[in-house]
Amino acid sequence: xxxxxxPLKDAYRRLTxxxxxxxxxxxxxxxxxxxSRHLGRLAGRASRTKLAEVRANLxxxxxxxxxxxxxxxxxxxxxxxxxxxxxxxxxxRADNWEQWLRMEGLEHLDRAAAAGVGxxxxxxxxxxxxxxxxxxxxxxxxxxxxGGGTVEVQKxxxxxxxxxxxxxxxxxxxxxxxxxxxxxxGLLRALGDAGVVFTACxxxxxxKELGRRLPRRLFGQPVGVPVTPFWLAYQSGARLHxxxxxxxxxxxxxxxxxxxxxxxxxxxxxxxxxxxxxxxxTVQWLELAIARHPEAWLFWDEFRAGRLITP
Numbered sequence: 624x625x626x627x628x629x630p631l632k633d634a635y636r637r638l639t640x641x642x643x644x645x646x647x648x649x650x651x652x653x654x655x656x657x658x659s660r661h662l663g664r665l666a667g668r669a670s671r672t673k674l675a676e677v678r679a680n681l682x683x684x685x686x687x688x689x690x691x692x693x694x695x696x697x698x699x700x701x702x703x704x705x706x707x708x709x710x711x712x713x714x715x716r717a718d719n720w721e722q723w724l725r726m727e728g729l730e731h732l733d734r735a736a737a738a739g740v741g742x743x744x745x746x747x748x749x750x751x752x753x754x755x756x757x758x759x760x761x762x763x764x765x766x767x768x769x770g771g772g773t774v775e776v777q778k779x780x781x782x783x784x785x786x787x788x789x790x791x792x793x794x795x796x797x798x799x800x801x802x803x804x805x806x807x808x809g810l811l812r813a814l815g816d817a818g819v820v821f822t823a824c825x826x827x828x829x830x831k832e833l834g835r836r837l838p839r840r841l842f843g844q845p846v847g848v849p850v851t852p853f854w855l856a857y858q859s860g861a862r863l864h865x866x867x868x869x870x871x872x873x874x875x876x877x878x879x880x881x882x883x884x885x886x887x888x889x890x891x892x893x894x895x896x897x898x899x900x901x902x903x904x905t906v907q908w909l910e911l912a913i914a915r916h917p918e919a920w921l922f923w924d925e926f927r928a929g930r931l932i933t934p
Contacts, residue, residue, distance in 0.1 A: 632782075633782065644788075648713070653723060657876060701749075726881075728883060743822065751878060755866060757797075765799075767799045824851075824905050826925065826931050834850070835851065837850055838933065841906050842926075845934075
């Protein structure tokens with residue numbers, strides 16, 4: 624979510640990236656995310672116009688679905704969890720990451736590693752999107768992330784400072800980050816060395832999108848669907864799996880990430896055919912994952928014409 628620049632926002636940044644961060648970095652595992660979630664709900668109640676926008680975008684996706692007011696408020700909580708997820712990244716270790724996250728489907732990665740094959744993990748921006756990445760890095764797995772999208776927002780000096788703090792905290796993850804606006808040869812090499820590559824399959828949000836996209840309809844609305852996950856899998860021979868993250872229904876102090884079974888990649892035909900089939904699969908899977916946990920998707924304020932929805 625994008626909130627307008629203002630002196631009040633700068634004062635809030637000084638608080639959250641200063642004393643608030645220090646407090647949460649000392650909190651028991653899981654309480655850091657719970658505190659951020661509660662802060663997000665408060666922000667949602669205070670930002671009535673923004674909350675109404677999110678509610679309207681939810682109605683666009685789910686006409687007639689009940690409980691959208693509550694889902695809209697929880698979406699603010701998810702945004703704040705993601706915004707301040709990096710507070711925990713320096714604390715995750717091989718022997719404690721499960722206090723923040725439960726993961727299902729790691730056996731898929733184990734089988735690929737045993738076969739000496741790389742894995743592409745395609746994921747939407749749901750929950751704390753980088754938490755499973757940080758957890759896998761803490762486990763010692765060879766993980767990589769595609770990033771680098773630009774956010775078209777002019778920030779104040781305090782805003783730039785907060786962004787640099789976020790980058791500094793994210794750099795504590797034991798992972799390799801790749802600029803998705805540049806050459807992808809490094810990612811292909813990583814997959815050839817049986818690495819694991821995280822790449823988003825919904826959008827960048829708030830700015831210029833990365834990579835090639837194909838037109839499809841998501842919840843009945845025209846969008847551009849990223850096909851980078853299928854391009855990477857096709858070109859490298861890596862296995863392709865889905866991953867999404869939401870709050871753990873078994874423990875409110877944790878999140879849960881689910882790695883799905885291997886996704887078929889059309890390797891017999893042309894690359895163009897593989898990407899077309901990949902776009903079809905992606906939009907269908909996105910609808911299922913987001914409909915199951917709409918409160919966890921981070922792009923509801925972007926689900927409108929001129930942003931994620933194309934003309």
